Amino acid sequence: xxxxxxxxxxxxxxxxxxxxxxxxxxxxxxxxxxxxxxxxxxxxxxxxxxxxxxxxxxxxxxxxxxxxxxxxxxxxxxxxxxxxxxxxxxxxxxxxxxxxxxxxxxxxxxxxxxxxxxxxxxxxxxxxxxxxxxxxxxxxxxxxxxxxxxxxxxxxxxxxxxxxxxxxxxxxxxxxxxxxxxxxxxxxxxxxxxxxxxxxxxxxxxxxxxxxxxxxxxxxxxxxxxxxxxxxxxxxxxxxxxxxxxxxxxxxxxxxxxxxxxxxxxxxxxxxxxxxxxxxxxxxxxxx
Numbered sequence: 001x002x003x004x005x006x007x008x009x010x011x012x013x014x015x016x017x018x019x020x021x022x023x024x025x026x027x028x029x030x031x032x033x034x035x036x037x038x039x040x041x042x043x044x045x046x047x048x049x050x051x052x053x054x055x056x057x058x059x060x061x062x063x064x065x066x067x068x069x070x071x072x073x074x075x076x077x078x079x080x081x082x083x084x085x086x087x088x089x090x091x092x093x094x095x096x097x098x099x100x101x102x103x104x105x106x107x108x109x110x111x112x113x114x115x116x117x118x119x120x121x122x123x124x125x126x127x128x129x130x131x132x133x134x135x136x137x138x139x140x141x142x143x144x145x146x147x148x149x150x151x152x153x154x155x156x157x158x159x160x161x162x163x164x165x166x167x168x169x170x171x172x173x174x175x176x177x178x179x180x181x182x183x184x185x186x187x188x189x190x191x192x193x194x195x196x197x198x199x200x201x202x203x204x205x206x207x208x209x210x211x212x213x214x215x216x217x218x219x220x221x222x223x224x225x226x227x228x229x230x231x232x233x234x235x236x237x238x239x240x241x242x243x244x245x246x247x248x249x250x251x252x253x254x255x256x257x258x259x260x261x262x263x264x265x266x267x268x269x270x271x272x273x274x275x276x277x278x279x280x281x282x283x284x285x286x287x288x
Contacts, residue, residue, distance in 0.1 A: 067191075067218040068159065068275055069209060069238070071228030072170035073146070075248050075268050077180050082146030083108055086138060094127050114138075114173070143179030148186065151269025156189045159275060167216040168193040169209060169226075171202050171233065192216040203230075204237025227271055235261050246271045 073079035087104040090096070103124065111117045114135060122131035156166060166189055170177050177195045181187040192215035194201075194208050201208040213224055226241070228234020229248040236258055238245045247254070247261035248271045254260050265271030 066163075066223040066225070067165045067167065067213060067216055068225045068227055068272075069167045069169050069212050069216075069243070071203075071226075071230065071234045071248075072168050072177060072180060072186075073172070074229035074250075075149075075227060075234075075271075076152050076168070076186055077146045077148050077184050079142070079146045079180075082142050085145045086141060090128070090134075094125065096125055096127070100125065112171070139173055139176040139179075142176055143183045146180055146184075148184040149268040151267070152272065153185055153189075155269050155272035156186065159272065160189055164275065165191045165216050165218055167191055167212045169203060169212045170194070171196040173197045203233040204240065206237065206241040209238060209241040209243060225275055227275070229268075231256050231258065246274050 070076055084105070087101055087108070090104070091100045104121070107117060107120055111120065118131040118135045118138075121128060121134070128134055159166060168181065168186070168190060170193070172195060174195050174197050178187075181190070181193070192212060194212040194215065196202040196208065199208055199211055201211065203209075209224075209226065210220075213220070218224060224241075224243045225246060226234055226238025226243045227246045227248065228238070229250060231247065231254070235245045235247050239259055245261040246263045246265060248268050249264050249266055251266055254264070263271070263274045265274055
């Protein structure tokens with residue numbers, strides 16, 4: 001069990017959402033365990049997603065509050081923007097030619113499993129060489145290329161100040177996803193997380209949401225919300241776990257025959273701002 005990280009002291013002291021330090025990662029007053037290196041180090045020990053309540057500086061969360069389980073890619077950080085930068089560099093470095101970027105983009109959207117994606121890249125473009133090494137390079141670079149969505153950090157801080165517990169549930173490799181959490185500044189605001197590669201379970205399996213709930217220290221009977229941009233992985237998965245859901249639509253219409261989300265926001269910040277324990281549930285789009 002790791003040590004507790006709480007809201008940075010400059011937020012606790014002021015109660016304001018302004019004045020965030022110009023740093024790629026906030027300087028957490030108790031960074032992820034007794035052996036953790038400084039926030040500026042790129043080589044930090046893996047933290048397995050469990051925060052201990054009561055250690056470290058006092059948190060402002062309500063111990064009997066509610067939990068929000070958040071998707072990472074497409075919800076907190078803009079993975080697609082980062083992928084475009086990575087793909088453009090790949091095309092340029094290997095002179096892949098016309099149509100390569102469009103093929104990479106379409107295949108990235110169609111193939112969720114990264115091992116399969118990189119196998120297809122190697123088949124299509126043998127000039128890239130060892131696809132295992134290419135995948136390693138991708139995981140190392142993506143945390144630096146995928147920006148946090150506008151308004152997300154302020155929305156998360158606001159939720160913490162209101163007493164929410166926060167967790168992340170994401171499919172992917174530990175090094176890649178943890179790198180994004182650290183680089184974005186989201187890590188310091190979380191009570192726990194589940195990454196599929198270490199948990200051995202992938203969304204939309206309901207067990208991964210229940211595991212994340214347990215890691216955040218929230219009993220089964222307490223209210224829990226799932227926020228995400230994928231109708232199947234996040235919304236259907238959250239519903240199968242008995243949790244309320246908020247869909248990040250990115251301007252899309254709900255086009256599936258499955259049960260719609262309880263709430264919808266066009267942008268990640270709007271979706272997070274819908275998390276209000278005093279607001280009655282509804283299935284209508286409340287992003288305006």
